[in-house]
């Protein structure tokens with residue numbers, strides 16, 4: 001910190017999608033900001049995005065999860081909001097020019113969860129049982145491990161997905177444990193899947209706060225919300241995906257953990273049909289962002305050396 005005095009913000013408007021999870025996350029940030037800055041008027045500006053409206057097509061087909069963040073960026077551009085709260089998992093690997101990630105908050109449980117009315121785990125599912133997920137990453141890892149199961153698309157926000165499960169269309173579904181826990185739906189989880197069995201999505205379970213790059217005042221005001229270990233881990237994960245030219249819909253799993261300053265980074269890139277998967281693991285001493293970035297790029301290179309580019313080219317149809 002320099003000796004310049006910090007003026008706390010007087011008002012802050014948080015842009016968010018209006019799903020229950022998105023609102024919970026925005027309220028979580030609002031509550032943090034209110035306790036940090038009791039004099040500040042912190043408000044939530046809820047918006048419906050294209051990603052919320054188009055539910056009949058896969059995310060990969062409609063141009064990826066960037067659709068969830070674009071409207072929020074426009075709101076910041078037009079001055080209707082100061083910051084946007086996102087599930088980091090839904091944030092494109094490269095932000096558009098003029099925007100920046102101001103803070104990454106402490107990660108929740110990063111694992112995927114098995115939710116099912118009748119089956120305690122994936123292991124006990126009979127041949128041909130239908131598992132619901134629209135994530136190519138989950139599909140690819142699921143099919144590789146359980147080739148006897150069927151995978152069927154499942155889109156919509158958390159409540160919609162749980163409703164579709166309850167309507168009986170699926171033996172069970174895969175969801176991020178973090179989202180269920182945040183909404184108080186943790187009791188619906190039958191089993192959490194270890195990261196050794198299924199690598200989470202880049203940034204899963206972490207919240208990212210986005211601002212306009214020309215707002216250094218906000219960068220400073222939001223810095224207490226930044227959780228450095230989480231920020232370093234997700235930077236490494238995002239670098240893997242960026243290094244492969246991936247997007248939020250590429251079937252990449254990447255998960256970094258830090259013990260002290262020792263970062264372990266694991267990644268997988270697989271075809272959705274489960275027929276091929278590339279794995280890479282690396283570790284390094286990481287105490288600052290550039291080292292996390294370098295580790296991520298190194299893991300991306302390891303995947304490249306095994307033929308990631310050809311595998312990604314095969315995915316072109318998605």
Ligand SMILES: NCc1[nH]cc(CCC(=O)O)c1CC(=O)O
Nearest residue numbers: 087089175176178179204205206
């Ligand atoms: N793609 C939707 C989405 N974005 C973030 C979460 C969960 C919370 C998180 O990972 O932070 C979810 C739901 C899911 O994957 O089950």
